[in-house]
Amino acid sequence: MRRMVRRSVSPDMGSPELGSAATNVLVAVVVIIPLVALLWVPFYAKKAPELFGFPFFYWYQFLWVFITAALTFVAYLFVRRNDIDRRDERQVDRDGGHRR
């Protein structure tokens, strides 16, 4: 079950290791942004402006449900590609080690 190696090395990311570093940064950003946005309570602990009858305090947090889901999904796409790279790398190592 040998895999196609070429497929995974994308032109914008260079080598798999570079891709891996970029992915790590991206994942870190995805985690940190919602954490800061939601745990820094003074930022949104206010009533105005209201939206559809919801005080700011409430709709702001609802908004972050969507933003966080989107961010996490983007991170998922990146990480999945990175995983494929890693696996192919190992596959190459193994195939090189003991050829059948």
Next chain:
Amino acid sequence: MSLSIGPRAGVDGTALTVVIVLFVFVTVLGFAAARWRRAANLATLDEWGLGGRSFGTFVTWFLLGGDLYTAYTFVAVPALMFASGAIGFFAVPYTIIVYPIVFVFLPRLWSVSHRHGYVTPADFVRGRYDSRGLSLAVAVTGILATMPYIALQLVGIQAVLEVMGVGSSSNEFLSDLPLIVAFALLAAYTYTSGLRAPAMIAFVKDFLIYIVVIVAIIYIPYKLGGYHKIFAAAEGALPKKPVKVPGSLIIGAKGMWPYATLALGSALALFMYPHSITAVLATKDRNVVRRNAALLPAYSLLLGLIALLGYMAIAAKVKPIGLNGKPNAQLAVPQLFENLFPSWFTGVAFAAIAIGALVPAAIMSIAAANLFTRNIYREYFERGADPAREAAVSKVMSLIVKLGALLFVFFLDRTTAINFQLLGGIWILQTFPAIVIGLYTRWFHRWALLLGWAVGMSYGTVVAYQQVNLDTKKHFGSPTALIDSIGQKGYIALTALVLNFVVVIVATLILRAVKAPAGRDHTTDDDYWADEGDPRIEPIPELVN
């Protein structure tokens, strides 16, 4: 207006009938689930407890959602909103930030667990640190912390039964009847089909819940004159509640630290629970975990809208009075439903809440039982137990865990049920350094981790005990306590975790200086990246002792 009436006298026949019919339906499904996807042999622990580890994105989504959509969501959080206002909304940031956090570390746990056949977090700790003591600590904490979480579910079912008119205030036994019925239901139905039953039932449950939620968040605000009016009513009523600590619509300066720490502490704690980890390990490949992290926030949205039912109960002037004649905020949402819905739909809503409490309670007790069997029973009582024996022990243990939960309900303050879950969080979070940090580095010394855990557990328990509810005068009355160094109140779980970390770091430095034996690491770096289809990843590997 008829909106302000209290509990109806006697039993609501129509509602009760609907609830019973739905319950019977679900129970039949549960038993039929034992044959779902035709497991080769349900008598092994992997099959009974992990559903054979073959769940894909969709089933996992429902299963993990089952952990969130519980009595916590439907009863405890709205009750806190009803009684104290904005602080109860911390559940929303909690359930949002949990997924990015999960996204980062759970795939690693999935990989290493599948390569080594780990079924519980304690298995992992044992293999990683080569420490029976640490593994035992993690197992005991998991079982202990799960009990109050299950207790919360029992309180939820009880609330529904109580509002429906089951039981009476005429004597002790009858006033606890709703609780006893709740317990019997739960115990009876987990016993036979293990994790498959809750997975199957989760579909029905979520379907029911979606209907109820959608109706509730459209129909009720419509009846009450829109969200604007609901928030206005809450703003007016919250500060005037006849309690020692009145609430507010927007979090005040004093509430910010508790709000943020409750959200963060709960988020870090959620995936330390054995039942969450069980659900994650039952997935087919490591990316199912990640895809779910992106899909699950849909649940958070509804959770937030359900939380607002607490305000709707205020706006509808609901007066939740328990069988003992005292006000009980836990009854706010069931009472709101009963006041505003026609009887038959009240029945549907109550069934949704009750089944919604039953499913996670079942998952939790199974996970805690697995933990006991693998990491305590097999380790300390019967080394050579065969798989059938293990499954038998787990079944009995799942009953004992539920009994433990019942004790929590009897001895702690039932009027703020969310405190049950938050108490569990204080304990379970103390396993964070060993599990999560352990997924990345083995720098922490195993004995240091054990010491840090002991300090965190003792500190957390003592401080939580010292918090007395000003209104009911009961201990374990608040999940937050004053942190002297910053002069703010914070979630005890986080304070204890910080203390835990400090102890671990200092002790590690000392132990490393004196070259204390670090034990053998049974895992390799490569294990943390393994995926389905890789060498040595098998669906049901048994641990080699």
